[in-house]
Amino acid sequence: MEAEYTGDVMTLNMGPQHPSTHGVLRLELKTDGEVVAEAIPHIGYLHRCFEKHAENIEYPGVVPFTDRMDYCAAMNMELGYVLAVEKLMGIEVNNRVRCIRIIMAELNRIASHLIAAGTYGNDMGSFTPFLWCFRDRETILDIFEETCGARLLYNYNWIGGLMCDVLPGFEKRVIDFIDYFEPQVDNLNKLLSDNYIFIKRTANVGIMPPELAINYGVTGPNLRGSGIKFDVRKDEPYLGYEEYDFDVAIGRGEHGPIGSCWDRYMVRIREVKESCKIVRQAVAKMTPGDVQESIPKRIKPAAGEVYHRTECPRGELGYYIVSDGSLKPYRVKVKSPCFTVMGAFRKISRGAMIADIIAILGSVDVVLGEIDR
Amino acid sequence: MKPDEIAALLGAQFGAKILESKPSPLSPWSVVDPAEILPVCRFLRDDERLRMDHLECLAGVDYKDRIEVVYVLYSMTHRHRYALKCLLPRESARLNSVESIWGAANWHEREAYDLLGIVFEGHSDLRRILLPDDWEGHPLRRDYKFPTSYRDMPV
Secondary structure, eight states: OOOOEETTEEEEEEOSSOGGGSSSOEEEEEEETTEEEEEEEEOOTTOOOHHHHHHTSOHHHHHHHHHTTSTTSHHHHHHHHHHHHHHHHTOOOOHHHHHHHHHHHHHHHHHHHHHHHHHHHHHTTOOHHHHHHHHHHHHHHHHHHHHHSOSSOOOOEETTEESSOOOTTHHHHHHHHHHHHHHHHHHHIIIIITOHHHHHHHTTSSOOOHHHHHHTTOOTHHHHHTTOOOOHHHHSOOTTGGGSOOOOOOOOOTTSSTTOHHHHHHHHHHHHHHHHHHHHHHHHHOOOOOTTTTOOSSOOOOSEEEEEEEEETTEEEEEEEEEOSSSSOSEEEEEOHHHHHHHHHHHHTTTOBHHHHHHHHHHHOOOHHHHHO | OOHHHHHHHHHHHHGGGEEEEEOOSSSOEEEEOGGGHHHHHHHHHHOTTTOOOEEEEEEEEEOSSOEEEEEEEEOTTTOOEEEEEEEEOSTTOEEEOOTTTOTTHHHHHHHHHHHHOOEEETOSOOOOSSSOTTOOSOTTSTTOOOOSEETTEEO
16 A cells, blocks of 8 residues: 655555455545545446447347446346347337336346445444345345346346246245345334434435536436436336336435435435335236247347436446447447446545545445446 | 427527537437537536536547547436537547536546547546556557557566
């Protein structure tokens, strides 16, 4: 670790191997005593040239690469890509595919938020919620595993359909899990969310005012934590989300100014409950059908371009795809939600204490694989 | 607002500075004279009817004969979307930074500079962001030659 002394300001490197940077992120802290005058994020340690790779692979081959961006929510990453290509080609999928996609995306959202909440508790010094969250997430991964064979990186959403249909008894397993899981959320609230120490550590820290959030392009739970009711599933629905009855969870500032770390954390907990509601409705809407009937023989979109965005657990994931009429995409640009929120990190962490940097970083819930791509 | 209304509004305000408009429902866009990007963006953000307060995505695309910078804009107030494009020559891809209008542009522009070599003038901190500081070349350029080694390490 390099440190240089310039007057009263000391430069301190946090990361890239610091456990609470949630991956390989380096924060260059300019510290004045315990106060952080500036926290400058340095990213790129996990850069795997996704956009360059995508130029050299045919459209269906890009899907497994998208999995590897946000490995905590791979279903949502694939979903964004396949929906963008389907929009470019004008493919309509049947009701069964739509319902299964929604169930998978929402289950993955729950799993992802469980990681966010569990590791955040761990960062704040509370270990048991971490174990509880990972225990419940395990059931979701089991459901994914029996459906597509993989626990983390699925390649399940294909352009025009799905890799395979779900197994018989899938609906019952999902509903059983939701029945079991919904009361667990309240238990987690009792243990962590309403915990006095946890609130003290997070409620007055890392305030993100709504104007700053919009100006810096922050999306998803971080934006809603600042009290802005915006959700792509409601405001620009895809896959028929407009037919589902659910609320958009926002931060309400119960324990301090709105837009604090606690608000951002709490939005995720509230969203998990909404996801349970969506999953129940999607299971009820499922109809028989062939999940591969719309998969084109040749995936070769006409020349053109498309921008499509979906609501991922970490915010709004956008794909800007340019086609030149060949079998390979000419350009795939990913607008990553974690990337934009990391751009705002320097603003919201200015003047915080060193220990609060951990609280702020955990509350924005970034996955470095998606930032660096 | 509908995409064609936004295109008409832009045309009325900036006239010949808007080089081309294609308000298709799939992805509506207008091509703007690169020298005018700042006033056009400021108008899009500040006009009451438009209020494009959210820069969703800033993408650079190398088309072999030109470089395109695409700004995908969205209005949180009115919930409409529009895209601007600037066409730049490949040898001297430079244009003004819009960082003063949307804070989000700071990192997006650094990424476009890093991967495509587009220089944003007036940017407060134009450094490489994803690649190491001493990396040579801009990988998303179509004529990029893959290096065989980096700091004497085979790649």
